Amino acid sequence: MKPSNKGTARTPGSKQSADQVSELTTNRLSLYLRCLNVLESAGTRTISSQALAEQFHLNAAQIRKDLAYFGEFGVRGVGYYVRDLKRHLRQILGLDKKLRVAIMGAGNLGLALADYPGFRQEGFEISALFDNLREKVGQESRGGVPIYDIHDLRKISKREGIRIAVIAVPAPSAQHVLNLVAAAGIKAVLNFSPGTLEVPPDMKLKSVDLTVSLESLSFFLAQGDGEET
Amino acid sequence: MKPSNKGTARTPGSKQSADQVSELTTNRLSLYLRCLNVLESAGTRTISSQALAEQFHLNAAQIRKDLAYFGEFGVRGVGYYVRDLKRHLRQILGLDKKLRVAIMGAGNLGLALADYPGFRQEGFEISALFDNLREKVGQESRGGVPIYDIHDLRKISKREGIRIAVIAVPAPSAQHVLNLVAAAGIKAVLNFSPGTLEVPPDMKLKSVDLTVSLESLSFFLAQGDGEET
DNA sequence: TTTTGTGAACTAGTTCACAGCT
DNA sequence: AGCTGTGAACTAGTTCACAAAA
Secondary structure, eight states: OOOOOSSSOOOTTSOOOOSOOOHHHHHHHHHHHHHHHHHHHTTOOEEOHHHHHHHHTOOHHHHHHHHHTTOOOOBTTTBEEHHHHHHHHHHHTTTTSOEEEEEEOOSHHHHHHHTOHHHHSTTEEEEEEEEOOTTTTTOBOTTOOBEEEGGGHHHHHHHHTEEEEEEOSOHHHHHHHHHHHHHTTOOEEEEOSOSOOOOOTTOEEEEOOHHHHHHHHHHHHHHHHHSOO | OOOOOSSSOOOTTSOOOOSOOOHHHHHHHHHHHHHHHHHHHTTOOEEOHHHHHHHHTOOHHHHHHHHHTTOOOOBTTTBEEHHHHHHHHHHHTTTTSOEEEEEEOOSHHHHHHHTOHHHHSTTEEEEEEEEOOTTTTTOBOTTOOBEEEGGGHHHHHHHHTEEEEEEOSOHHHHHHHHHHHHHTTOOEEEEOSOSOOOOOTTOEEEEOOHHHHHHHHHHHHHHHHHSOO
16 A cells, blocks of 8 residues: 655545655656657567666666656556556656647747757647747748747737747846746746746746856866866 | 865865866856856945845855855955956856857757857857758858868867867767767767767766756646646 | 565755854 | 854755565
């Protein structure tokens, strides 16, 4: 059986939210799903946490703990059924229904992201680009994503059922655009602009900060240069 | 004074490597630098950890600890001199000398990154794009970054002094391209391709996984949908 | 036997709180 | 008085190790 395993009780044997799961955990779930996709296309039917860990450089105990938090998906003595576990993970991550995404900013980056193939897999659909430049509105990306006027964000995101926004506008406009996104009722945002954004408490903002990433690499190089004999 | 504060002794009063600093810390250093830039352009000469924390939603003790690890940059009763601290941080992060960057893959994403203004500030210079498509080689990005044949990577990166590579190629080629980057003697890589990469031990790979980021947002939305009354 | 699910032990990271400098 | 630098306390995250299930 399963004794309730955190502050808030969770209905065992079923997917579930609660308590709030760490971002590190959800990132790993996403990773596990990717691994399972690889395994499935290789024809693997069943996998133990041990084997999964070895094959993808993960830790077996951590895999088990991550999964066990959401239900008893494994079979003792056997492992996990790839197809089953995939289905469970997709459900937990909310990938079992199509999620529509809008990209704010039809500049270089926005257009590139709109056509990025990685975004299309696993149930995401880039439904729209938004920009404020007259000459861009009405055009579309190479891959065929239409560019709308940012003032129509609310209307179009309601109509298209857009639930995620990607912010790919220049830093000085980012806060304003985020406010528009919030006003349109969109609750999840992937942000590519650098700098601090003020975000309403019911929204989730996930930032990819390219400057920070590069500078972190620079630090690594600086260490190597100065140090060692 | 300062008692040696970790396993390996550090020369106090000076910047310094050692022990290995956590990635979380280096990311924050980069962030602090950005905050200082804002403060400096606002004309602020001096700032306390307290004030810095309030203004940018950080924790004062953490700022002090992060900074103190690299030297005694503050003045008791005063705080930190903005200009000084900026200089120290730039030095610690290795941003005091220009760093040249190559982008592998002149597709949508690679071209967008090549012209991304955020990359240009703080001492980075995008020197080259590399691709294997005959028709792209010899062209350049809108912003004027030349596209070279990927087979010339070693030669050109030596010539140009390229020290960082950005991987923006489709997932199936990523490992092969990483191997070429390693063979060219480049030790720091920012990777945009999804999936696991095998990386030599003396290299630093930092990955930005857009699928994982989006799926993490999807998880957040799925929680909200199912839960709360 | 194999392998899960999970308490317990451990490790890493953050925040507190205060002595000591200016 | 004001603020840094830093041990100590705390919190979060990971890994171990083993009882129980198949």
